Amino acid sequence: MQSSRLPEMERYTRHVLVCTGNFCGENRAGRAIYARLASLLQREGLLFGATRVKRSEAPCLGVCTGGPIVAVYPEGVWYAGVTFELLERIVLEHLKDGRVIEEAVFHRMTAE
Secondary structure, three states: OOOOOOOOOOOOOEEEEEEOOOOOOHHHHHHHHHHHHHHHHHHOOOOOOOOOEEEEEEOOOOOOOOOOOEEEEOOOEEEOOOOHHHHHHHHHHHHHOOOOOHHHEEEEOOOO
16 A cells, blocks of 8 residues: 655755766766765765755766766766866765855756
């Protein structure tokens, strides 16, 4: 018998999408970035609670070059060529402190 209760989603402050597809980054580098993201979020206390950051992997974000690609919402900021070093900065500066790393941004979603 199916429950009539609706699912519940724990609140989160940001949602990070990581392209893990084969085309935008060599040697499936996006998968390594996605895996490292979890450990960095945990280390910085961003996996649970009021400052929770949700992470998702996407097989394709439609860029298909310059990867690994990481997109951060609700800001709609997209980073290209994400290395472990840049990911560390994204977690510390953008996700934790709210400062976008402007020199690494290649795309922004804007209201039209």
